[in-house]
Amino acid sequence: MEHFLLQLFIFLAASAIAVPVAKKLGLGSVLGYLIAGIIIGPFCLSLIDNAEEVMHFTEFGVVMMLFLVGLELKPSLLWQMRTPILGMGGAQVMLSSLVIGGTAFLFLPWQQATAIGLILSLSSTAIVLQTLREKGLMDTSAGRSIFSVLLFQDLAVIPMLAILPLLATAAMHADSHHNAVLFDISALPQYLQVIVTLCAILLIFFLGKFVSRPVFRAIAATRVREIFVAAALALVVGISLLMTVVGLSPALGTFLAGVVLADNEYRHELEGDLEPFKGLLLGIFFISIGASLNFTLIGNQIALIAGITAGLMVFKWLVLFITGTIFRVAKNDRPLFSIALAQGGEFAFVLFQYCKSNGVMDAHTVEPLISAVAISMFLTPLMFLVHEKFMSQTPEDDTEKREADPIDHQGQKVILAGFGRLGTDLGRFLISAGIKPVIIDHDPVNVEVLRRFGFEVYYGDITRLDLLEAAGASEAELLIITIGDSDRAGKLVQLAGKHYPELKIAAVAADRSGAYALMDLGVSTIRRETFGTALTLGQDALKLLGFDPYDAYRMMRIFRKNDEGTMPELYKILREDEEKYISQYQQHNADLENLMTLDMNADMEHLDKAWTAENPEI
């Protein structure tokens, strides 16, 4: 126990020191973790043992990340991205496999060359996505192209897992299969294995579509937050286990589960709850990659490993550049696109291991390759930095030539907090104006009802920072607050202002004093909840009383404009001198009355005569 705590402490302390330092130096968190790993690893301070084991454990961070990525990808969005995913991704994997495999074939038998080609065509989802997120590039056209390729690679792992054992050159070891804790599927006859696998996938669909909702609702109703966290973790861990048992990639299984749950109302709550775990696991994962760099091996075979690394990165870069050109990635985006994916990925560790145990390659062949992959991963954040430096120096000369990107506006730019009576109409309005807000409400019953009407509403407490983040606050342009409870609304305004100073805010206030309270917090776009209705009803009343409809309309507009116009002034007076406020308020009402009847008393006779020469005196 003590030992475990000590190890945990070293990992956590290392990240707590290394990441802020790395960020200060502009290196990004991934590089910080990797360097921390090298420093505490066996070849430097030698503070930790079992980096490999830790790496295996924390690989779970990648699984979680893919679950979270899946959550953000609705089946429909996935469908819209089919061309970049299948086309660009497919081309990248195929071409890279060919080029790398072809080169390897000069030195190794074709089976091994094929395996190497396939495995090295994959890039590092963990490092690339993390870096893109951190740099805020996820929602750019380049970010999307990169993500599409990564997604295809993750999909490509499944057939690879099936193909690799067929490439075996040595006899398979008897105990090669994982030691199943629950039960060993490989003991079953072939056809049953397939059936079990299919059932497992169907089970994920079934659970995601039909079971998750009532379960989450019941848990949300308890309002005990950690139970929700526990359930979310149990979900991801459970799916990973299931996938491992049936021999599929846990990352892909959870990705699938994520996609199934993507339009679930608890999606943002899940995101918020899992995010810190994912972040921590991934961090430790990166540390363990750093720590597992075998400098003895690298030292002994420096030329070989350097050659493999260089070849790997250059070939992948080339293939990516060609792919980018073929699929018309915008010219400005191409350098980033090619650099971002020119490395080996964490799947390579797993797959090389898998090859070893399936008798495709021996340890002697595999080890330099694994080192090269690790080094290429280490170099990636550096490449991003170089790219940034380089790009910021070249002036943007061909901005006009940039082709329109069809999926650039996919990102949901508006968060609608609160979806009660007012939010519902507002949401309907925005949706019909072609804006799809991310809608968050805190009442499970309300969420369920609105969902049945076809609204895309999510459950969650938006005044929590993690949920605000999960709802996309860092990329969103506008936060609309229609929460009735003014304390919670105020809390949200402060939270958003503190963490997302760029985020624009529009808010509803219950009444005049609610509006003043929001003005205290610096919100400038405020609507009073019942003001609009009151005036429209007033307009109706005037019409029913026989006012000309156009007059009624204009009076409503005049009143509205002036009342809203004097708000800032009255607010200032209220905050300075409360006594004066009441008299000012009355004065303001009297002014309005004058203004509204002004038109009625115009001197019409003289006006009409002004167009006639006989009355030049007017």
Added chain:
Amino acid sequence: MNKILINFAHPARARSQMNNALRKSVEDLEGITVNDLYAQYPDFLIDVKREQGLCEDHDVIIFQHPFYWYSTPAIMKEWLDLVLEHGWAYGSQGKALEGKLFFQAITGGGDDSTYRKDGYNAFTIGELTSPYRATANLCRMTWLPPFTVLGIHRGLPAEMIEAHAKDYRRAVTALRDGTLDIEKVFEYRYLNSDLNTIIRSS
């Protein structure tokens, strides 16, 4: 019997004298539709389909409005901009208004003598309303000289207002019943210059 549409545009009816009187004199006539644009669209959001439907249903289209800045109140411009769609009102396919009669019923503050080349307002009503004549022409409508009431001001005696209202009713009724001599109208500057000669007794 011709069906008559009166598109009525006055932004301040509560203060209107003449236009209210004119309107009142024809409102109860059979076959007449009064379409109050400001009341219908206080926010200027004109329902194009509805307006086009109304035009299609009628044979004579009158725009009745006070003369504002030698032109029309704003909503009438909006109406023309939106309702007269290409392919409906004009263009090779736009024949919805073909053959319909079109004229304005105008009330103005300046009197007739001011609307001359050497008068106070320097231009004739015919010149000032020429954009509408051109519009009618493009839309294949038969333009008629405007029904014009000039020199109006608050102090006008009630009998005079009444007389103008009567004339308006007479003219509209004659158009409805087809007793107005369309050829002869063009001999005068205004539709109501001499109603007795252009209306045939049926």
